[in-house]
Amino acid sequence: MKYIFFDTETTGVLPEDRIIQVASLSFDATYYDSCLSANFLLDYKKHYELCKSDKMPSIESMEVNHITPEMLANKKYFIDTDFYKNLCELNSDENYLIAHNIDFDITMLKKEGFEPKYKLIDTYRCARHLFKDLAHHRLQYLRYALKLYLLEEQSAKQLQIDIKAHDAMGDVLILMLLFNEMLKVKNANELYLLSKEAIFIDELKFGKYKGLKLSDVALKDRSYLDWLLKNSNDVDLLYSIKKVLQ
Known part of the structure; x- marks a missing residue:
């Protein structure tokens, strides 16, 4: 059983837009759960890739993620990335695919022909259920509201990650820390079920x-x-x- 945390950056949010950056951290779930309390994560797989698209990044997307057409010119298409190959290899309902507002990322993956069989955990929807008293549930808001930022430097060092604003890998790190916080009150399967539960x-x-x-x-x-x-x-x-x- 695997946990795959991931995030995408895209050319925009319109129907014709596509993925141009992906980041992920994958862990064996049993090992991950057992080592959390010891605060060390050694056995993991990391993907951090730019990818080209026939749709050029919009000015609005470049303003947010700072990914320009020149940075993508010699990159592979998304379906040729190592991340996509790994995603397909692990595509089973035994594994968990985890993202914040996962519906957006799944929509982008489906544009590339990917149909997920994973158990999908949406940490945004889970946060809406678990932290009802918070004013907002955006990932960066939760980063500060739950004081995840106090843990990120050590975790980034352990996982050999550079923390950057508006960057897919930086967001994956916060996503993982948020998931860890949620594991204090719900197990992974409960979070999977909570992701599908309607929000009032x-x-x-x-x-x-x-x-x-x-x-x-x-x-x-x-x-x-x-x-x-x-x-x-x-x-x-x-x-x-x-x-x-x-």
């Missing part, structure tokens, strides 16, 4: 009632919530509306 949305984030609690909208204009039930495909929103209308 307390207030609307859009539309004419943006900022209002769903319970207040139910009293003010129930017909609007009925309309959303028929027209939205947001699983969390639908779950939340049904809950307040019970």
Whole structure:
């Protein structure tokens, strides 16, 4: 059983955009769990690769990840990277694929023809469940809110990682530390199940009632919530509306 932590950088967020950088850390799960308390991780596999794409990076993406077309010119396509080969070799429901907001990364992988058989753990959704009192659940917000930054220098040294802002490998390191924090209250399979569990949305984030609690909208204009039930495909929103209308 393996844990594969990964993150991607892309040319943008539109349907035609593609992966241009990937980073991952892979561990044997049994070894990983047993050595966490000792705070040493020796047996691991690391991938950190740039890859070219027929879609050029947008200015907006370069502003965030600082990856330019010139940096990609002589690189392999994503499907030829060592990461992708390893991802395919381990593609089994015995293994866990872990990312923050994993739906985005899986969407990008599917554009390359990859269909995951892994158990998928989304640390963003898990954080929404486990740390409900936090104002936000972005990876970098959690880095500071949970004081993961106090652990990253030692972990980076052990794993021979350079910490850089807006870099896929730097994010994978924080992802791993976040996962470790979650393992204090849930095991990996429980986190996998939690990743699929609907999240209660307390207030609307859009539309004419943006900022209002769903319970207040139910009293003010129930017909609007009925309309959303028929027209939205947001699983969390639908779950939340049904809950307040019970």
